[in-house]
Amino acid sequence: MDEREAAAEAPGGVTIYEVAQRAGVSIATVSRTLRGTGPVAGPTREKVLRAVQELRFTPSRAGVSLAEGRHAANGIVFPNLSGPYFAEVLIGYEEVASELGRSVIILSTKGRTAIRDLVRELARRVDGLAVFGSTVPADLVDELAASGPPLVLISHAERAGACTLRSENIRPAAELARHLLDHGHRSFAFLGAPYATGDDVDQRWQGVRGVLGDAVRPVLTDEYTVDSGHAAALRLLAGPDRPDAVICSDDEVALGAILAAEELGLAVPGDVAVTGWDDIMAARHARPALTTVRQPMRELGAGAARTLDALISGTGAAGAHRVLDTELIVRGSCGPHPPGGLRK
Known part of the structure; x- marks a missing residue:
């Protein structure tokens, strides 16, 4: 049994692979069915749930994510974590990410050196990445959009290969x-x-x-x-x-x-x-x-978390751009x- 299979093993010893084999589907389909993160046809869903019941499988969030080659975590890059504005955006992001079963790794660049290396390292550790404003240099944003994990830019100009979410200005x-x-x-x-x-x-x-x-x-x-x-x-x-x-x-x-x-x-x-x-x-x-x-500060964060989750699960369109109303x-x-x- 390799590391992923061990990680995907339920407390009773049943793995997500066994569920997939019993149902005659892929492990990704089992994961989408259990997490509700993507479309699954009715008959297929019934087969998966029947296999789960027969095998008495209790899914582990970390195990399912590892079996899919995922981390069950999102990353977000902020220029600063002080002040009420950033706090509101971050609260909105974390609340929705938690509801979606994802933990959040936060990188604040204020006072940090080697920012490029830190951002690249974070991108390797997460399923998707959100970047606030002009925190990350434009050429690195393009690099991440081309070859990194799914990317959402908050309060940022539109960029090829990334989704953006900002308020009207x-x-x-x-x-x-x-x-x-x-x-x-x-x-x-x-x-x-x-x-x-x-x-x-x-x-x-x-x-x-x-x-x-x-x-x-x-x-x-x-x-x-x-x-x-x-x-x-x-x-x-x-x-x-x-x-x-x-x-x-x-x-x-x-x-x-x-x-x-x-x-x-x-x-x-x-x-x-x-x-x-x-x-x-x-x-x-x-x-x-x-x-x-x-401006809807908390919704900026919440919307970014929803958009990123949709990209990760394959239900969202890359390159989507949304502008929130202000008053x-x-x-x-x-x-x-x-x-x-x-x-x-």
Whole structure:
């Protein structure tokens, strides 16, 4: 008995191979029947279940996976595990993966060296891989898509050979910019300028710039965090060309900008308007409450886990692309509602 057969052995000594032999089907068909991860014809399903009952086979998740040459695990690569945004995406991913009977191996690249080697090693240890944003270099993404396990990209531009899942950015960013114009604001800064062409923040910049043109200027932050937003906003708001409104790449950067305005004795929104993106919990309880764009953070992770499972089980189409809806949420940080108003 080899290692795989031993691993596929039930507590009573019966293996998945014996079930397949009794039913006259492949072990992959036995696995799909027991796990419900793919289509199985009615008569075939009945044969498998009858064999399971006759042999008193109790399947082991690890054993079934090994018998199929699988790991019963998915990998996910994040740039960072801190902050409410990444936490929500990861929770959504892990919850669905667990429901589907898959464990999750997480690789955070923050502060790591030899990232390429780490990602390649992870890809060899899992049945499928999800990659967040621009965490992995583009050429390595292409390598994984061509010769690695099934691949899903989260908040990433479309890439040949991989499925992608992201939230809508350009349209709501343009809607946000028009809303600020309706308030009478005429000079703008985009805080947390894009780092990578085609990523989420770049798309938000495109949407804002398409409406505001040269009236908006990009301002870099070191990271998309409260501390980085605070440091960049202090420099911006203390300078001679203070904008009417600061459009932030995400809510954490926006919360840092509000703190910076307070330190400088500026009122929000009286002296400067501030907006964010994501609608994390803190955005609703800030003072003033933050105007932002709500995106389905948890569904990003959940959808990626479902897509990856479908690819692994053979029920999903490679190269599928999905965009989730987002919604402009108007609160107090950009001033009173303009004539006609918008929903809160």
